[in-house]
Amino acid sequence: MTMYNLYGSEGCHLCEQALALCMLVIPEDQLNQVDIVDQETVAHESKTLVELYGVHIPVIEKLNREKLTKDNPKANQKLFWPFTVEQLIQLTQS
Numbered sequence: 862m863t864m865y866n867l868y869g870s871e872g873c874h875l876c877e878q879a880l881a882l883c884m885l886v887i888p889e890d891q892l893n894q895v896d897i898v899d900q901e902t903v904a905h906e907s908k909t910l911v912e913l914y915g916v917h918i919p920v921i922e923k924l925n926r927e928k929l930t931k932d933n934p935k936a937n938q939k940l941f942w943p944f945t946v947e948q949l950i951q952l953t954q955s
Contacts, residue, residue: 863953866895866903868910868920875942879919886949905937917941923952 865887869876883892895903897910897918905925906913914920923938938955940948 862891864891864893864924866893866922866924868895868897868914868922869918870896870898873918876919879921879942879944882944882946882949883921885946886953921949921952923955 865883867876867880867883869879880894895910897914901909901911903910919942921940921944925937938952940952
C-alpha cells in the first residue's frame, strides 16, 4: 500500500484546502498529516521539516515503497502548493 505525507501546520488555511483535495483522491488510511512544527524531522530527510517546507506548505509527498533512509530518498515524489486534483491523481498513478 502506498503511503503519503501531507506536510503543513496548525491554523494554515492553505493546508486545510490541500487536505480537502487530498481526501478526494487518497484514502484516509494512506494519508499521514505531518505538522512541521510539532514533528521536527522524518527519518528520510537530513534537515528539519521547518527548514525543508516552512515557506512551501502545504506539500504532499508520495513515499517510496522501499525502506526510506537518508541514503535512499530518491523515489519520493512531492507536490508543492498550489496543486490540483488532477495533479494528485497523476501522483497516485505514477
